[in-house]
Amino acid sequence: MMAGFLLRRLINYVVLIAVATSLAYLLAAGTLDPRSNYQERNPRPPESVVDARLDDLNLNDKSPLFTRYLTWAAGVVRGDFGETVTGDSVNDDLRRRAGVTLRLMLTGLAVGSVTGVLVGACAAVRQYGVLDRVTTGLSFAVLAIPTVVLANMLVIGATWFNDLVGAKVLLVSGEVTPGLTGGWLARLLDRAQHLVLPTISLSLALAAVYSRYQRNLMLDVLGADFVRTAMAKGLRRRTALVKHALRTAVIPAVTYFAFTFGTLLVGTTFTEKIFGWHGLGEQLIDSIFTNDVNTVAAISCVAAFAVLVAALAADALHAALDPRVRAG
């Protein structure tokens, strides 16, 4: 029974990913125009050569869309997403980039959600206090700034700051300085210098969203009967709030994570592009510019997969935190 339910859910997920990826492929193959990549070349290659090259890559708009789809789908079923417009393997390219994105996202997610939950909880405990007012104002401000603007503001700010202190403290391009020599400490410092701004850009909005949400959750729980019971037992207010109120109020925030995950993906895309991290997000934007149909489809697949994994993870975490939903 239990395995059956899990199996049905997993099958549904696989179907969702397949349909989403196919839709993305058909849309990309129908709108993007890889042929145009060759038209600006000088000298312009003869049409037969271009056709042959496009046929190799399964990107020729002269063959029917459905035929191309079948060829592509046959590859995907075998686990091969085809080749990029430059002829490299999409699989290899994405595998290399996935690590970069994962590092950036996990750091941003951890910093953003923890900060948000803590700030929101503290703000709720002293509702209308100084901290509450300041964080409310700040989160409103942050939520009004799109990531692209925020990232650019950070770049401008970093330039100004580096000029002020007369040293390159905050680095705004890439994940590491290429060709850096020195021990592991120097390399770690270099990574940290590169990581600060993208993390801020990614986690600030997340922290703002979470702090608002957690504040409301906490306010709902502050007057709850079980918090009153805890105090009636003789617990101090602060202990009762941390041990009973926050512990309970953090549960819905976990479910909320599944909803914010899509936003996080988009935020990562912009952050990578603007800070020059060579991750999936950067590739996503570049692939559209280079009419790279196979990469677009592959990234859609990865994104769909990631969203569903996030949903599953949120459910699993929810079950771990809340005995009421635990199966058993």
Next chain:
Amino acid sequence: MTLSREELARVSAGAGRLAVPSRGRLVAGRFLRSGQGRSGAALLALVFLLAFAGPLAGRWSHTDKDFLAFLQPPSALHWFGTLQTGADVYAVTLRGLQRSLVVGLLAAVLSTVLAALVGAFAGYFLGWTERTLMWVTDLLLVLPAFLILAVMSPLFSSGQWPLFVAMLALFLWMVTSKIVRGMTISLREREFVQAARFMGVPPVTIIFRHILPNLSSLLVVDATLNVSAAILTETSLSYFGFGIQPPDVSLGTLIADGTRTATYAPWTFWFAAGLLIVTVLAVNLIGDSLRDALDPERPG
């Protein structure tokens, strides 16, 4: 559905009857009493005034180019300065603001209507209706919206911005519709809905007469917050060149152009970015205060 006029007149004729505050007036009262709501409404009114009346005051139109002033700082002639092309920043920024506001409002209304209908029908009818509708919702949630919109960007070429609005709305409604569905499922077990069902009121009538009106506070707040979500998405897409296409301008395209010159010509970036932030801030403030004002749990 309300009292006919003569009945109302008869009913109100009852001497010494206390004036009954309508829900609308109550909400408006609470909303305007909160400083946050007041400042949000005032800010948004100012932004609208600027966007639609402001161009009348400027001496340049957004298509004009001043070939005597390239990349000039703000002056009496060009209030917000000029771009590299010689275009007047004041004129193009307000033009972009207009476009962003219209796109945001339309997309928000559209997506909220979609969310309400899908969620309410799925939640009320359950069974296959629900499974189908929620599967479509899940599919759209799983599709990377930004990528799809970006891929479709060639279709939004000049003059096709309504299509862009429709596509934007198509990717904004899913989370709300899931919330609406959940609330509909609990509303449908509420006694007043059951009472209507047992009276013989048809299901679609129940949805429009009982379910949706009782979700109106959620929907109003959601529509408000969707305005800012739509504006932010539009900006990001336009920033990378996937949204509003030239010769149309929006705040996003202006910000994208501005970042290139921001360090040495800050006026090309900050006016557009600032107006964008103010607009979204105002909308968010209104949404948040509306949520508080509509909260039936809250007294007075």
Next chain:
Amino acid sequence: MIEPILRVTDLHVSFGAVPAVRGMSYELAAGEVLGIVGESGSGKSVAALAVMGLLPRGARASGSVRLRGTEILGATDKGLAAYRGKTISMVFQDPLSALTPVYRVGDQIAEAVRVHQRTGRGQAARRAVELLDLVGIPEPGRRALAFPHEYSGGMRQRAMIAMAIANDPDVIICDEPTTALDVTVQAQVLEVLKTARGETGAAIVMITHDLGVVAGFADRMLVMYAGRPVETGSVEDVYYRTRMPYTLGLLGSVPRLDRGGRLVPIEGHPPSPGALPPGCAFQPRCPMAVAACGTAEPVLEPVLEPVLEPVPESVGGPRHLAACFRAAEVRSPVRSENAPGEGRARPEPIVLGVDGCGVSRAVDAGGVGVRPESVVLGVDGCGVSRAVDADGVGVRPVPVVLEVDGLTRHYPVTKGTLLRRRVGTVRAVDGVTFDLREGETLGLVGESGCGKTTTLMEILRLVRPAAGRIAVLGRDTARVTAADRMAIRRDLQVVFQDPMASLDPRMTVHDIVAEPLRAHRMGRPGPRVRELLELVGLDPDHAARYPRELSGGQRQRVGIARALALEPRLVVLDEPVSALDVSIQAGVINLLDDLRSRLGLSYLIVAHDLAVVRHIADRVAVMYSGRIAEIGRADRIYAAPAHPYTEALLSAVPVPDPVVERSRRRILLDGDLPGPMGRPSGCRFRGRCPRFAVLGAGERDRCVAEEPEIRWSGGDQGAACHYASF
């Protein structure tokens, strides 16, 4: 005089500008039980929270609360924490939300131990198990490891009591500890509280709206109205020598198990705390009000006991105080009744008289001889003639309006959200058979989960049931067309429990009442709506209002008006008065009774409150675990229940009469209601059945092997018990 354990003096609590408690004083001696009675909004719970220092933010308290001589009102969080749970502890109303959902019950009790005692983890855990054992949780060692959601309501409340007595407190404040529980579970929990009191010797403040609970449990009591105490004294003084018209009204309006008949409601509804009337807060509803009542608020003053009757006990005990200018004129010549069970169908009328009262607002006295100058506050119930004749020979009217035969409704049960799976079947309704004749009222009673509401919903759905047969007005629901179904809906209407939930908050009263008329295309509803509002005793001007602008009683009247709009023949009522305050309930019960006789309606009433059903139903069906345990004429069943479950159920309902209540034999059932899954073989009640327990082994076999069907006695009474005591 010995220093009291707890002394509350002139306590005031307000939320902003709205006063919730306006001057409350009481003393509590060691080991004493004080009952605090009041309707919702009277400030009784807020006052208790103020004593504990647990008021919500935004509340302001003033006055004095002395615990063993130490002032604790306004003490710091740290200072209060030292007393809370140690010297003074509290049991809250809703056991569902009072325990933290994410921690194990044992850990939560152990936490209470460890806050005040220097013990190790293991020792505290062992103490928690001991305490769970003390409050009667079976298998305490295993149960300590369970989470609150795995406990039933009664078990949660036991766990709360265990927590409250963990540190041997001097005072336990119980805030409506049994309100959310079923009546047999309430009896168990009250018993546990008595045990806890015996164990700790603590004094108890028992806050409740249930006059029956106070009558049986408290030594002294205090009646609150609109944030003020209006009468206080020994329980006997307040019940038998009442001096405050509000208390009198309350006692007259509360439905009683030991007598049927018409109730006397208190006019109007309680004032909202923000808009109190000038002078005495009760004056607008008071039949004895004189001009002086509207000018100043009376204070609690000692009552001069007239030497009318000998005072049985409590002589020299705590004083009897009342807050009424005319307290000296109020008479309540009510004596304690004989013990129940002697089957007196028509008890003597209660006549609460006032000497020299100028106001004559006598309610229908029903032929009872009352001096003309007296105000009659309680009346015998002979106003409405019933379809049953006087000497008890069942003559049931012929036309059958509702026939239910072998009705069954099962639900699948799933568990878990991440890994959802079906774990069994809820047999919510498992073969229910009854009929309802024209002009009759059938009360379907039982505890939560017994399937009574499911039965009702199955009837209202008008579709073919999973098994069995339903015929409404002679038409079988399995064979009706959509048009037929629409036609039946005209004749079959429903009134729901919670009047706030059953009225769309966004529609005006006019639209709400007009909705059925519009659904059935009945033309312009305007005049009919006015007529209906007048019929249910509402001002037609209320048509333009929204439900939230009405009081609870008014809302329920709107719900009744809506149900009557299409002139139905059969009205189904789901707990029609359980969401209402006692003083309001009586008015709605009387209205329903009047409407039935005026309009020739048939009622099917679902209720958990047996006393309410006693006042309105001709016939009663007692449900247990998805089946009917006993069915038949109300007066017979109440007088001589044949099924052991009915007997236990009736014995568990407290009676608002101290002498009666204390002399009653109470049958305590073991354990909780069985889960609707995993039902035992044979009789589903045998696991808790007191009769089964005393049967011989041979007799028991039949209960184990064979599910009892309803057997009928000579009169109109049937019971599903192999050993029914007709």
